[in-house]
Amino acid sequence: MRFCLLLLGVFSSLCIAKEPASSLPVLPSQTGQSFMVSATNPYVTQTGYQVLNKQGNAVDAMVAMQMVMTVVEPDMTGLGGGTFALYFDNKSKNFSAIDGRDAAPASATPDMFLADATAGNEVLGPRTVAIPGTLKLLYQMHQQYGNLPWSELVQPAIDYAQNGYVMNSYTYDIVVREQHRLTRDPAIKALYWQGDEVKPAGTLMTNPALAKTLTMIAKQGEAYMYQGALGERIVSSINARLTAEQPKLSMADFNQYHLKQRQVVKSQYGDNQIFSFGYPASGGLMVSQTLTLLEPFKLSTMSMTSAEPWRLMTEAMRITQADRVAYAGDPDYVAAPMKALLNKDYIDARRKLIPQSGVQNKQPQAGELSTFSPVLDNTPEGQDTGHISIVDKQGNAIAMTSTVGTGMGSGVMVDGLIMNAQMGNFTHTPLVEGKPAQNAIAPGKRPRSAMTPLMVLDKHNQLRLVVGSPGSAQIPGYVLKTLVGVLDWNLSAQEAIDLPNIQYGTKIDRTKAENITGLLVEKKTFAEMLAPELMAQGYPVHILPMVSGLNAIELKDGKIIGASDRRRASTSMGK
Template identity: 25%
Template sequence: MPIRPDAGGRSTVYGMRGAVACEHPQAALAGIRVLEEGGNAVDACVAMAATLAVVAPMTTGMGGDAFLLFYEAKSGRVVGACGAGGAPRGIDAQKLRDMGLSRMPDRGALTVTVPGAVRLWEDAARELGRLPLGRLLENALRYAREGCIVAEVVGRYWETAGELLRKDEAAARCFLPGGRVPRAGQRFLQPDLARTLEVLCEGGADAFYEGEIARRIARSVREAGGFLSEGDLAEHQTEWVEPISTDYRGVRVYEIPPPTQGIAALEMLGILEGFELAELDPLGAGRVHLEVEAKKLAFRDLRERVGDPDFCEVPVERMLSKEYAAGLREEISRERAAGVSRELSLGSDTTYLCAVDEEGNGCSFINSLYKGFGSGIVAGGTGVCLQNRGACFTLEEGHPNELAPGKRPLHTIIPALATREGALWAVFGVMGGPMQPQGHAQLLADLLDYGMSPQEAADHPRHFHDGETLLLEGRYPERTVEELRRMGHAVEVGPDYAVPTGGAQVIRILEGGVRACGSDPRKDGCALAQ
C-alpha cells in the first residue's frame, strides 16, 4: 500500500510522551491538556469521554454505558471495567409479551437501562487515575455552558435524528434549538447539561445516581411508559473484570468479557490465525471472504450462547480455545460463501477513544448511547439523553439474552488492547454496533498481516457484513466485487468511506517507545501526541 505524501490523506502522528486519539478535535485537546497537567491515560480518556458527551451528543453521554481496558506499565497487568447498567427491576420479558410485544422496541422508555457511564468515570479516575473527577469534567462543562461548534460528521448524524427528537418535549428543547437540527459550523449550547455537570463536579457520581438528578431521570422514564426507578439507579455499581484474551500472530489481544461481543472479535481472530492472510491481496476477494466467513461463525455463537454471565453460563474458555477455532475453521469453504441464519439486531452509534501517557500506561475506552440519541428520551431539566441499550435484549423465552430484571443486555461496545511479550503494543477500537468485532479483526490484520502504519490501517477500505448483505466501501477494486459475487456473497458497494464500516482510533507503541497514532477519516476527530 502507498503511504503519504503521494497517496494524500492523513499522516500517522508520532510522539515520545503522551498520545490520544478520538473522534472529535475538542475532545482530543481535552485529553492532551489533562496529560500536560499530570494526569495519566485513564484521566485523559475520562476527560475525552465527558467532552464527547457534549460535542457529539447523539453518540454518547451520561445517560449511556461505558467500558475500559487499562494497561499498567509498572506491573504489566491489564484490567477491565464494565460500566453496563441492568434492566429495571420492574420489567421482564413476560411482562412485555403480555403487552403484545414479540420483540424489544428499538426506541422509547421500554429500552432504557440504568446508565453506567458516570459511575465508571468516577471509579476509573479514583482507582486508576490521578486527578479528581471534577477536574476531568471541566472541559465538558465549559463547552456545555459556553457552547461548542457543531462538527461536520456530527452535523450529518444530527440531521437523521430530527423526527426522533421531536417526539420528546425535553429532547426537542435540548437538541433542536429554534425547532431545527443544528448545522455544521453552528454554535450549540446546553444549559441544562451544564447545570448537571456542575452538580457532578461538586458531588461526584453519587449526585447522579441519587437525589434530584436520579429523581428526574426515573420520573421521565416512567412518564414515557417505562419502569426505571430511583432504586435501580441507586443500586448500580461498576464491575471490575478480568479481561478475556487470545494470541494472534505473536500479539496478545484483550477484550471485555460477556455480556459484550468482545468474545466474537477474539473468536474471529482465532479462526483467521489459521489462514495466511499476508499471502493474500489486502484488497482482494480472498481476504474479504475469509474475514466474512469467520464473522458468520463467531456471530452464530454470539447469537446462541452469549448473555449476562450473572444470569446464564457462557462457555468462554471453550469458545476461545485454539482447538475450537480449528474446528470452526474447517466449516469454511475457500470458494463459496456460507448461508446466514437469523442475525442479531444491533445498532451502530457509539464513540471510541484511547490514550497512552508518558509512563507507558495505556487506556482503551468506549462510551455509548447505543443508537443515535438512544431512547430519544431526555430527563427533563438535566440535559441527559437516556440510552436505548435495552433494545439489545430478546423476548425469546429461555434465550441467554432474554430480558430479565437487573440483567445486562448483550453489549455491542468493546474497547481493545494488545500486548507483545508483556509490553503494551497497542490500544485500539473500531466503533459502530456489529461492525466492532469485524473492525477489530480487520484493523489487526492490516497492522500485523500487512504491516500498515496506524493511519494506513485506519484509512484502509473496510467491509461490513450484516444479515445477508456484504457492504464494501467504494475503494475496493471492481474485480474484488465481481469475484465475491461469484462466490455467493450479496455485495453492496457503498461510498468510498461508508458510515457502517465504523470509525477506528489506534495508538501503537513502536521500538524505542515511539507512539504512533491513527484517527479515522470517517469521523471528525484526530490523533495528537506530545
C-alpha cells in the first residue's frame, strides 16, 4: 500500500511505502541497513527519509533537505547563503569537496568595513550580502548525480512554505536575539511579528512569498537566481538600501558566480583515514592537525571522565586554532599552506608546546613556515549554521554544512529569502600588525569558515563515519570530541555526541557588552565535576550552555546508525 505522508496538515508530493514510524520522529537515533539521514530539524530529516525511500540517492536527498531547511530554518541556512558539501562516491571510493560558499561582489574593497571596525560599530545589514552559492551547488550537483526530477525535490519545501510548519524555539530565540536589527526589514517583521511581539515558538508559520520563489526555482532551476528575475530583485533590493558610496551588487556578479572544487584534506589517525574539506573551509584541516598532535598521547588509554584527555584536547586545539586564524583563506587569492601545516616535522615541533600539565600561560601563536609570515586575525566568525549527513542505498555519502552567515543573515528578506551576511565574515581590517590578512576582502573572494563536514574510512577503506555540526568557531571542537569518542573510546556515535562540550575560546553573546573567554565547559554534564581540577591547573573556567548540533551517521557491523544532538531538535531516520 502506498500513500502520501500527511505532516502537520501538509501533503508532501513524495509518496512513500507505509511505515510504522511516526511522521515526526522523536527518537534521537535510528538504525537501518539500507540508508540513513540525520539533520538538525525533524522536517528536514523526514524529507530526506522520504526521498531515499523513493529510490532517490544522496544528492537527491541533499537537494530536498536543503530546500526544506530554507523554509523551516531560515535563521541558520537557506538559498540566500552558502554551502560546503563533502561527497563520497562509494563505488570509486573518491571524495569531492564542492565549494558553494558566498563570494564578494566585484565592487567590494578591502577597507569597506575599516571605519566601522575602528569605531567598534556593527556592520550587519544590506552591505554584508555576498553572492550566494547554495542554489548553484544544489542544482549543479543534481545535474551531475541526481536521480529524481528536480521539480519533485523542491516540492516538499513549497508545501511547507504554503501550508505551514511549526516554528521551533531555536528560531524564536534567534529572532528575539536579533530583533533590534530584524525589525528594520518590513518583510521580516510582517512574517515574524504579531503586533509588537515576536510570534511565539509553536506558531504555525507560512511564507507565501518564499513558496512563489521556490515554485519558480522548481521550474527554472539555478537560472532563476543567477540569470533571472530573482537575481535582479536581489540586486535592486539590496542596492536600494545602500548609500551612494557603499559597494553595490550587480547581475554580472550573479552571472559570473561558479562552484569551486576544493582540495580534500586527508590524514591518518590510527587505522582510520580522516577526510575533510580544504580551505576556505578550515575546520577539517584544524581537526586533522589536532588529531595528529594528540596521537602519541594515546587518549584511548585514558578515562573519558578524567580531566587529562580534555586538557590535552584543549591545549592541542589552542595551537591549531592559532594556525587556522593565521593561515586560512581563499586559496584562489592567497597562498594556503595546507600540506605544510600537516607536515610531520612541523606537527612534531608544535606538539612541544603542549605542557606536561596545566595550561599554556600565553596564548599560542601560529607556527612559522619558511615561506609564510602569519598574522593572528581573530575577526569574529558568524554564528548559526545547519548541517546534514546522508548515506544512501549505494553507500554514497554527503556531509553538507550551510549557513547564511549569522542568525537571520543580513536581516534582509527578498522574495521570502533571508539573504546572507557573509561579507561580515571577512577580516574588517585588511592589515593586521602591518601585514596583509589572509582573510581580507577582495572582489570575488570567499571568506574563511570554521565549518567542518568530515568523513572517516576504516583500515579496509570502508566508510565508517559521516559527521558535522553547526556552531561557528566551536564547530571543530564539537567534531573533534565526537571523533575521539568513536575512534579512541569505542563509543557509539550517539554516545560520542552526548559527551560534554569542553573547549577553550570565546562565547559570542550579542545580548552582553563583553564576550567571555576561557575554558568553556558545558553545564549539566559530568564535565562540571572536572571544573575544580581544571581551575587548579590554571584555566579560567566558565560553565554555560554549549549548544552544538552534531549530526552523524555511523556504519558498523553491517548496520547504518544515525546519531543526532539532543541539545537541539536533531533527528535521524533510516531503513
